[in-house]
Amino acid sequence: MNIVICVKQVPDTETKIKVKDGQVDHTETKYVVNPYDEYAIEEGLRIKERLGEGKISLITMGPQRAKDALKSGLAVGADEAIHLVDEAFEGSDPYATALILCKALEKMDYDIIFCGKQGVDEDHAQVGIALAELLDVPHVSVVTRLEIAEDEKSAVAHREVESGHEVVDTPLPAVITAQKGLNEPRYASIKGIMAVKKKVIPEWNADDVGVDRDKVGLETAKIKFVEVALPTERTAGKVFDEDPAQDAIKVAHLLRDEAKIL
Amino acid sequence: MSNNVLVVAEMRESVLKKICFEMIGEGKRIADKLGGAVEAVVLGHEVGDEIAPLAHYGAEKTYLADDPALANYTAEGYTNVLARLIKETEPILVLTGATTQGKDLAPRLAARLAVGLASDCTGFEVQDGELLVTRPIYAGKAIATIREETTPYMATVRPNIFAAPEPDTSRAAQVEKVPADAGSIRAKVIEMIQEAGERIELTEADIVVSGGRGLKGPENFALIEALAQVLGAAVGASRAAVDAGWKDHSYQVGQTGKVVTPTLYIACGISGAIQHLAGMKTSRYIMAINKDSDAPIFKVADYGIVGDLFKVVPVLTEELKKMRAEG
Numbered sequence: 001m002n003i004v005i006c007v008k009q010v011p012d013t014e015t016k017i018k019v020k021d022g023q024v025d026h027t028e029t030k031y032v033v034n035p036y037d038e039y040a041i042e043e044g045l046r047i048k049e050r051l052g053e054g055k056i057s058l059i060t061m062g063p064q065r066a067k068d069a070l071k072s073g074l075a076v077g078a079d080e081a082i083h084l085v086d087e088a089f090e091g092s093d094p095y096a097t098a099l100i101l102c103k104a105l106e107k108m109d110y111d112i113i114f115c116g117k118q119g120v121d122e123d124h125a126q127v128g129i130a131l132a133e134l135l136d137v138p139h140v141s142v143v144t145r146l147e148i149a150e151d152e153k154s155a156v157a158h159r160e161v162e163s164g165h166e167v168v169d170t171p172l173p174a175v176i177t178a179q180k181g182l183n184e185p186r187y188a189s190i191k192g193i194m195a196v197k198k199k200v201i202p203e204w205n206a207d208d209v210g211v212d213r214d215k216v217g218l219e220t221a222k223i224k225f226v227e228v229a230l231p232t233e234r235t236a237g238k239v240f241d242e243d244p245a246q247d248a249i250k251v252a253h254l255l256r257d258e259a260k261i262l
Numbered sequence: 263m264s265n266n267v268l269v270v271a272e273m274r275e276s277v278l279k280k281i282c283f284e285m286i287g288e289g290k291r292i293a294d295k296l297g298g299a300v301e302a303v304v305l306g307h308e309v310g311d312e313i314a315p316l317a318h319y320g321a322e323k324t325y326l327a328d329d330p331a332l333a334n335y336t337a338e339g340y341t342n343v344l345a346r347l348i349k350e351t352e353p354i355l356v357l358t359g360a361t362t363q364g365k366d367l368a369p370r371l372a373a374r375l376a377v378g379l380a381s382d383c384t385g386f387e388v389q390d391g392e393l394l395v396t397r398p399i400y401a402g403k404a405i406a407t408i409r410e411e412t413t414p415y416m417a418t419v420r421p422n423i424f425a426a427p428e429p430d431t432s433r434a435a436q437v438e439k440v441p442a443d444a445g446s447i448r449a450k451v452i453e454m455i456q457e458a459g460e461r462i463e464l465t466e467a468d469i470v471v472s473g474g475r476g477l478k479g480p481e482n483f484a485l486i487e488a489l490a491q492v493l494g495a496a497v498g499a500s501r502a503a504v505d506a507g508w509k510d511h512s513y514q515v516g517q518t519g520k521v522v523t524p525t526l527y528i529a530c531g532i533s534g535a536i537q538h539l540a541g542m543k544t545s546r547y548i549m550a551i552n553k554d555s556d557a558p559i560f561k562v563a564d565y566g567i568v569g570d571l572f573k574v575v576p577v578l579t580e581e582l583k584k585m586r587a588e589g
Binding site: 011013014015016017019024035036093094095098120121122123124125126127128129130132133134137138139140141142144156158159160161162163164165166167168169170171174179180181221222223224225226227228229230231234236237238239240241244245247248249251252253254255256259261262 | 274337338341361362363365366368369370372373374376377378379380381382394397398399400401402403404405406407408409410411412448449450451452453454455456457461463465466469493510511512514517518519525526535536537543544546547548549555560561562563564565566567568569570573574575577578581582585586
C-alpha cells in the first residue's frame with residue numbers, strides 16, 4: 001500500500017506571536033512539525049506495520065527550513081520524503097497549495113493520503129479537503145479512528161462531529177485529515193535519527209511538479225492577507241483571595257449582577 | 263453576477279442550527295451594503311415547515327434541494343448540488359457555518375468553484391464594494407484581515423460571534439425548489455455514534471465551565487459537571503486534563519482543541535498556558551479559580567478567586583442554584 005502523508009512546518013504552539021508592520025514577525029520563531037500532521041504520520045506507520053508491507057512517502061511544500069519537518073518524519077520511520085520548494089510557491093494560499101500538492105501527487109503512487117486536519121499557524125483547515133477535490137478522490141476530515149478493509153480497497157473512518165461521531169465508509173484512494181485522538185504519536189529513536197543523515201531528500205521545483213508558476217504564489221492568491229494585528233489584550237479584573245466560601249458567594253453575585261448570566 | 267448573499271443552512275435532527283440565523287443577520291447587513299438580498303439554501307429530504315424560521319429571521323428566499331440522497335450530509339453530494347445552484351444564481355457571497363459540517367463542505371465547494379475561501383470568520387466589512395474579512399489566526403493569538411480576490415466570495419462563519427436578528431413570524435417563506443441530483447457519492451456515513459446523554463456543544467454554548475490539572479483526577483470532573491448543570495453550560499477541559507486521559511479530546515479547549523466564545527467562561531484549576539488562553543480569550547466574561555495567585559489565567563480573568571477549587575466550586579454551585587431558584 002502506498003501511503004502519502006502531507007506535512008507542514010509551523011511555529012511551535014508555545015510561541016508568542018509578534019506582529020511587525022502588519023505582518024507576523026517570525027524572527028524568533030521556533031518551528032515544529034504541525035501537531036495534527038504527527039497523528040497523520042503515526043497512522044501511516046501503524047497501517048504499514050499492520051499490513052506488514054507498504055511505502056510511506058512524506059511530502060511538504062515550504063522553504064528550505066521545512067526540510068526539518070520531513071527529517072522528523074523520516075526519523076520515526078517514513079520511507080522517503082519529497083520537498084516541494086520553489087520561490088514561485090512562496091505566499092501560496094490554500095487553493096494554490098492544494099494545487100501544487102495535487103500536481104506532485106499525480107506523479108506519485110498513492111492508495112491513501114493523510115493530512116493534518118489543519119495547520120496550527122493560519123488555521124485555514126482547507127488544504128487536505130481541497131486536495132481531495134482537485135485529485136477527484138473522496139475525503140473524510142477530522143478523523144479520530146481509521147480501519148483499512150482487508151482488500152485494502154476501502155476504509156472506515158470515525159469523524160468527530162458536534163454530537164458524537166460519524167462513521168464514514170470510503171473507497172480508496174481517499175484523503176484522510178487527522179484529528180487529535182487518532183493515535184499516540186511515537187518518539188524517534190536514536191537509531192532513527194541517525195539513519196536520517198544518510199537519506200537524500202529530493203527537491204522538486206515548479207517544473208518538476210509540473211505546475212504553472214503564474215498560477216501559484218502570492219501574486220495570484222485567491223485570498224490575500226491585508227494586515228495582521230494582535231488582539232486587544234484583556235486586563236485582569238477583580239481578584240478575591242480571602243475565604244473560599246465567602247469569595248465564591250461574592251463572585252456568584254457579580255456573575256448575576258454584572259455579567260447578568262442568570 | 264447578483265449582489266445577493268447565500269446562506270447555506272444546516273439542520274440537526276430537523277431543527278435549524280442557531281448559526282443559520284446568525285449568518286442571515288450578518289448576511290443581510292452585508293447584502294444591504296452591496297445592494298442585494300440575503301437568501302438561504304437547505305439540502306435534505308422530506309423537508310417541510312421546519313425551514314420557515316429562515317424567512318422569519320430575514321431570508322428573502324429559500325432554495326430547497328430535496329432528495330433522499332441528501333437526507334444525510336455528504337461533502338460530495340452537497341458540493342454537487344451547491345456548485346450547480348451557485349453557478350445558476352451567481353451570489354456574490356456564500357456563507358456556511360464554521361461547524362463540523364460547514365468546515366468539511368466549504369473547502370471542497372471552494373475548490374470545485376476554484377475560488378478563495380476565508381475560514382472561521384469573525385468580522386465582515388464592505389469597503390469600496392470589496393469584501394474584507396477578519397479571522398483569527400494562530401488560534402486567536404493574532405487577527406488577520408483578508409481580502410478575497412475571487413467571486414463568489416466564500417466564508418465559513420464562527421458560531422456565537424454574530425447576534426441573530428429578532429424573528430418576525432409573520433414573514434412567509436418564499437421557497438423555491440431547485441435541482442437536487444446529488445450525483446455520485448463515494449464517502450458515505452454508515453452510522454452515527456451519539457454521545458450518551460444530552461451534551462451541550464462547546465463551540466455553541468453560552469456558558470462554558472472547564473476543568474484542568476487542578477482537579478487532580480477524572481472523578482473530580484463531577485464538580486465541574488454539577489456547576490455546568492446549574493448554569494446550563496457546556497463542559498470543557500484543558501490540554502493537561504485531556505492528555506492525562508481524564509476527558510476525551512472532544513472536550514479540549516485551546517489551540518489544539520476547540521476555540522470557544524461564550525458569554526461566560528469559568529476556568530477551574532487551569533493555570534492558563536498560552537495554548538489554552540488562545541482557545542477562550544475572546545469570551546465575554548472570564549472567571550478563574552486557581553490556588554496559585556501567579557497563574558497566568560488571572561491576567562485575563564474578570565473575576566478571579568485565589569483558593570482551593572474543592573472549597574470554592576461547591577459553594578459557587580449552591581449559591582448559583584439558589585439564585586436560579588429565586589429567579
